[in-house]
Amino acid sequence: MKIDIYTIIGIVLGFTLFIGLVIYFFQHKFFFHAEMLPPDFKFAYDNLKAEEVIVEPEPGAKINYLHFIVDQPKGVVIYLKGNTKSIKGWGKFAIDFTRLGYDVIMMDYRGFGKSTGKRTVEAMKRDCQFIYDLVKKQFSEESIVVYGRSLGSGFAARLAAKNNPRLLILTSPLYSLLRTIHRYLPFMPAKPFLRYNIPTFHYLKNVRCPIKIIHGSDDGLVPLSTAVDLSEINPDLTRLYVILKAGHINIHQFEEYHRVMEEIFNERNVPIDPEKTSIGYSHRN
Template structure:
């Protein structure tokens, strides 16, 4: 029985095209899982003081955000959240920074919470920069820390690359949405069909501030290898923290995560005289 190679190629191309069209038209449902809030919804959190604000970043687009306040702030954290729900639920994570003396600005992406406007990657980039510029009116950049979690890591990395914040912190970061698709569809040439690529790895090349990456060792959604690969892009400025046993959505439930956060924000600078260490020693030497 002869194998018709042209028939097989036709079937393969057809399957790829069908999958490509599905990726193109439905990727927004996979990458973004928003929760919408009524315009009169009132935010309320225990042990947190927050002001709700809404700004028009461009005609037809209004971005809703929360500004969590502290007395005598040391600086501000711009928090770029993950791809689910709204700042209604994400707001409780602000306590991880307010307890350290930092205010927090947390925005909802377009179509999330009370934010409006057509959602595209370029529009979301503009929105995050708009919020950063608002923070700059109140804080000098050496007081601004950019934090991105999961999907928000790409937007956070871009902000750090385009501006001069004090520090960039990425928790459970994505390498890129393209790599995410390739993980599940390794045979699929997805790039031509991708509308929402956010290349965290690309932005990290141009970041000039310290980069801190926090990742769970048991993250099954975004494997730890992703964090290792990202840490090697700009190694002189990057430090990787691995939270043993932590997954993707529960990393904040590990005590070590909060110990790491304290270490990062305290920024203890220790001088080490490398001439008095084993750094230049080799096992091959006598």
């Protein structure tokens, strides 16, 4: 049986449309692996003091967040987590910042934990800004650090671009959800079907504070090349730290990750005098 070129084109277009519709209608299941918590759930963590807060950024939506508290804080970290579970499990990571003398604000996105409301990318952006504005009532922006891990990197970069925090830290960041799809479906024109694109790369162009990017060399989900590409967008403000042997979900299990955190938070920006370095030297003479 002979198949003409138009039949082949029709099959390809039909298959592409089918995949596109799957992406459109099921992407919330691909991108968000939420854990919901009952209203009466009690948060408790060893060696951490936390206050639970529920706020209503807009009618029909409630955002649950934890405020981890230290005595005489040096500042506060707004921690935007990845796409799995809830702050029930993520909360333990606040210790990485409380040990350095910083309060931590950690929120659950809509549909995660006790947070409710229709989840759209625009609504999630508004929620993040709403939390940032609440934090500004307690802390000056000069003492606010915005931290984003994995999926949270896009929301963190946007907050830093729209506001003036002291510092932006991105751990295992995504370039964009569109690029993530293209990595697995390189043939697919996914942009028309994408409802949750979060273009970290776009927001970084407008960030005015120092940017620290931390990435594992063995990250199999988001390759190290992603972090390299992101670090080149706003190079004068960006420093990239590579944690050797670390993957996507275990980067915090490496001591070097915590040494990097100490370096970042204790950093003092000392001007470099090119005349007193080898910057102008050449091997040719």
